Amino acid sequence: MADDMSLDPNVENAEQADASESTSPIPQDELNRLTDALIASFKTVFDPEIPVDIYELGLIYRVDIDDNRKVDIDMTLTAPGCPVAGDMPGWVENAARTVEGVDDVEVRLTFDPPWDPSRMSDEARLALNML
Template sequence: MADDMSLNPSEQTADTSADSEAVSVIPQDELNRLTDELITAFKTVFDPEIPVDIYELGLIYKVDIDDDRKVDIDMTLTAPGCPVAGDMPGWVENAARTVDGIKDVEVRLTFDPPWDPSRMSDEARLALNML
């Protein structure tokens, strides 16, 4: 496993040492670039009912980049009954595929743990007048 990012924008951390014994064949500067560009790509996807991107809303739970540059994404929705539940994972997959160097993408939808507003970044809270 090359990179295992925990993407909660309220924490803004990336864990690149998920397994201290695993050594990636992808150079660290390349992993950093892929991470930054994936975050930028996620920020182009918006929940149509909320004027904030999915990254700042905290809907991206986990992103793994393996040595073959396959990206596995765990994400959620603000509610299980979200009207775009069938579409949003595809939007996220398409956005991730725009990142140069990514070879494959798989998006998994999860509701464990359920999303709540504490996952939002300060930027999202400000945009929604929740500060």
Template sequence: MSDATAAAQAADSAGSAIPQDELDRLTDDIIAALKTVYDPEIPVDIYELGLVYRIDISDDRDIAIDMTLTAPGCPVAGEMPGWVENAVGAVPGVGRVDVNMVFDPPWDQSRMSDEARVALDMW
């Protein structure tokens, strides 16, 4: 997923009470935080892997994230949401962070960014 796609998903500026410049900063900072979380079996961050499906920033600056795993039986399924919550929760200006694990649609390699494809030599 590109940064522009995530930014579009992260906020609907017409419906937000947050000033656009602050919304843009929050979005960029949240994406940067997500890029610090790695799938321990794959040397690529969860954002570039395409595991983050939705980022929603409420007017109260609470964050809701829908994400998935590369496979439902992933050994860190119970831990990964906490890693994401901690990373995003450390972003200045962020309120409560809720991470929802979803498996619909299922993840597949087409969701990876070009950066991830290069890192994993998956062209």
């Protein structure tokens, strides 16, 4: 795998792209660019009931960019009964596909571990008056 980024909105973007121990055909600068562009694309997707993007909410658990530029995304929802549960993974997939250099995308929905408000960034907490 080229890059496996554990996304934490409380960590600077440059620190999130950890190169794997194996040699990747994708240069590190390109992986960093893809990482930043994917994060920007995630920030365009909003839960319709919460005025904060899914990245800042902490709904993106894992993103892996393989050597063929396929992006695998593990994400969750704020609750299993979320009214957009059937739609949001598609929104995330579509957003990731807009990133130049991404050849394929697969989004997996997981509830393990369950989402809780501690996953939100300070920016999300501020927007929701939770600071």
